[in-house]
Amino acid sequence: MTRLREKDIDGLGANLLRLDGELYDICGAGLREIAARASGLLTVPEQGLKIGVVPVTAGLGIIGGFSSAVCSILRCLGAEAEITEETDAAGMYESLGRNEATILADDKIYFALNHKTGRLAENGSATGRGFAAALELAAGSLEGEQVMVAGAGPVGLAAADYLQKCGSEVIVYDIAPEKLKGLPYKVTTDIRGQAFAYILEATSSAEVIKAENLTDKTIISAPGMPLGVENASALRKEGRLIHNPLELGTAVMYMDLLL
Ligand code: 2YJ
Secondary structure (H helix, E strand, O other), X not given: OOOOOXXXXXXXXXXXXXXXXXXXXXXXXXXXXXXXHHHOOOOOOOOOOEEEEEOOOOOOOOOOOHHHHHHHHHHHOOOEEEXXXXXXXXXXXXXXXXXXXXXXXXXXXXXXXXXXXXOEEEHHHHHHHHHHHHHHHHHOOOOOOEEEEEOOOHXXXXXXXXXXXXXXXXXXXXXOHHHOOOOOOEEEOOOOOOOEEEEEEOOOOOOOEOHHHEEEEEEEEOOOOOOOEOOHHHHHHOOOEEOOOOHHHHHHHHHHHHO
């Protein structure tokens, strides 16, 4: 899993409205609606959760702006979010005493817990489902459509599961054949010379998706960090690329807590 860098999330809070607008343009739905759909939440309760964001110093430590970016995303969804004064275990303890839920990340896992219901939300699965739901909405319907999922990690596989459940024909691509063994999808280790109408890019490598993999209408939903798409800026301009480093995955985690 790629560790986010400060520059990946710089200005994220101030750009949330713009992101919402971009998502509306591409998907016909904003962050809140896409995330609720990805969670299977039929109605989002009026009253937001009181949630503590715990900074974690373990491992490679604090990423400047990470906790406040998470806070901004949660507030934009209606949560009453605050950053705990303490970090790590002491921060978790503080949040358990003051809030209804807690969210935190180290270098290995980014998760949230609803203290009242015991419901856990995990970022890999949430991100995969969120970007798959966004692709489905952008397409109108994916029923019977082929979708190429690049990357057989936790994000890609959660996306593949969502996409298969919404009726698409999933093909999973990964360069590591051992990751593809036993998967209930069509699989491949080679996409050279093949163009796809719908792509879910969930790798941690740059430029996995080349111009030869695109038609002039391809829509790409890309949770992958760094973004693995060649000539991404042209696709972005044409409203055919959905990509954000933290927002959609965190939004789905929050909706998962409300289930
Ligand atoms: O609290 C902090 O500031 C840090 N401990 C945050 C660490 C953030 N963790 C990562 O970047 C992980 N690789 C998981 C991020 C998943 C985002 N899709």
